[in-house]
Amino acid sequence: DTGVSQDPRHKITKRGQNVTFRCDPISEHNRLYWYRQTLGQGPEFLTYFQNEAQLEKSRLLSDRFSAERPKGSFSTLEIQRTEQGDSAMYLCASSPLLNYNEQFFGPGTRLTVL
């Protein structure tokens, strides 16, 4: 399978706990994006990387959120001290160097904070 993969697919946690999600982009795609989607809404941009550099962060990305892409391949998104409002689908997408226009999405990680 050469698509974008995300792990885990589902995560249930208690308020106040830390969680970490992983995204593996399509091989050789140098841009990687994180989005958050709540019920009935379209995805909202959180942040993106070009190779290992984090180039843009949305104001939605509070200081409890941190994202990394240390080797320019996979990426992790960590949420510290989770709140019930963090419950959402977290989507990862990647795009190739020669066509930033088009993004390819992974299946998402569904987070439920109790």
Next chain:
Amino acid sequence: KQEVTQIPAALSVPEGENLVLNCSFTDSAIYNLQWFRQDPGKGLTSLLLIQSSQREQTSGRLNASLDKSSGRSTLYIAASQPGDSATYLCAVPSGGSYIPTFGRGTSLIVHP
């Protein structure tokens, strides 16, 4: 800031009907517009990407048009099937960015 509106929010039709889904956006300085499909609880599948220099794109029973000057795109689905049931999302970047703003989507149900 780009704002994207999709109409209708929901649509329920019998199998075989031809459908038109609408997307409007406020900032016409765009590189492209992309239509996605999302099944319940799943990620997004790209359907069609229209570059700013293009007026339409076709893939099978799907046809998407783009009118930058009026800030509109339509997704036309011919001869709808139950398997087309999903949410259809329109995504439009702005301000010289490749980062898209998404609409809330049109939830489509095609019943046999």
